[in-house]
Amino acid sequence: MIVPSGSGPALRRARSTVAAVLVCVGAVWAGSLVQAQSAGAPASLTAPGSALVQAERLRLRVPPGMLPFPVDAGSDCYILDNFGDGRSGGTRLHEGVDIMGSAGRAVTAVVDGTLTKRYTNTGTAGWGWTLYDGATDITYKYFHLTADPNGLAQGARVSRGDVIGYVGSSGTSSPDNFHLHFEVRPGNVAVDPLPLLFVEPTGCGVSPPIR
Ligand SMILES: [Zn+2]
Numbered sequence: 001m002i003v004p005s006g007s008g009p010a011l012r013r014a015r016s017t018v019a020a021v022l023v024c025v026g027a028v029w030a031g032s033l034v035q036a037q038s039a040g041a042p043a044s045l046t047a048p049g050s051a052l053v054q055a056e057r058l059r060l061r062v063p064p065g066m067l068p069f070p071v072d073a074g075s076d077c078y079i080l081d082n083f084g085d086g087r088s089g090g091t092r093l094h095e096g097v098d099i100m101g102s103a104g105r106a107v108t109a110v111v112d113g114t115l116t117k118r119y120t121n122t123g124t125a126g127w128g129w130t131l132y133d134g135a136t137d138i139t140y141k142y143f144h145l146t147a148d149p150n151g152l153a154q155g156a157r158v159s160r161g162d163v164i165g166y167v168g169s170s171g172t173s174s175p176d177n178f179h180l181h182f183e184v185r186p187g188n189v190a191v192d193p194l195p196l197l198f199v200e201p202t203g204c205g206v207s208p209p210i211r
Helices: 009-025 033-038 042-049 054-061
Strands: 078-080 097-100 106-108 113-120 127-133 138-145 163-166 179-186
Touching (some): 113 138, 127 163, 138 163
Antiparallel strands (some): 078 097, 097 179, 106 163, 138 179
16 A cells, blocks of 8 residues: 655544555455556456446546546647655645546546536646535645646536546646646645556556655
8 A cells, every 4th residue: 555654643643544544445456556557458448448438438447436537638638646745845745646648638537526616727726626525524635737727617516537637737837847736636636647547548647655
């Protein structure tokens, strides 16, 4: 299991929450992305795909307890395993993972929920959203998007699989460093999203741990 190497009350809470979440998904997740990447059979998924809306395709292919991948990944997609990495000279820790590449490609809601906050490129997040699932009390954050909100506004209800924006490089990201910063926050305490994400067999590579 991957846990952050930092210290402090927030991360200690995060560690325990990670353990709890992993227990919940343990039946379908053995702690290895390799296993996720080998799960499923693309040939059997493409046949019904054209006749189904995206939400139905997600229901078919994402194992129970896991999150659908939040980006329509391009061939240059690469995940940095960097939850808990030091930021600002070590005064704070990175509270999500960075999904690199896939410039301009669709970013999707991982759950049914409400877009409770629109980030407007005024801070480090750039353009982005907070997505909140009241049924589970889990908050999801999406940073560094393009300015295009895809017709959505703060307060909008969205369904799992809905497009909520596009991969950009806004905020503290450098102009050519297109990526999605993605957070998962049960009870608004950050946990490592990586073990929870379903990465399709044709999906993104993953870096060694960075922290
Ligand atoms: Zn990040």
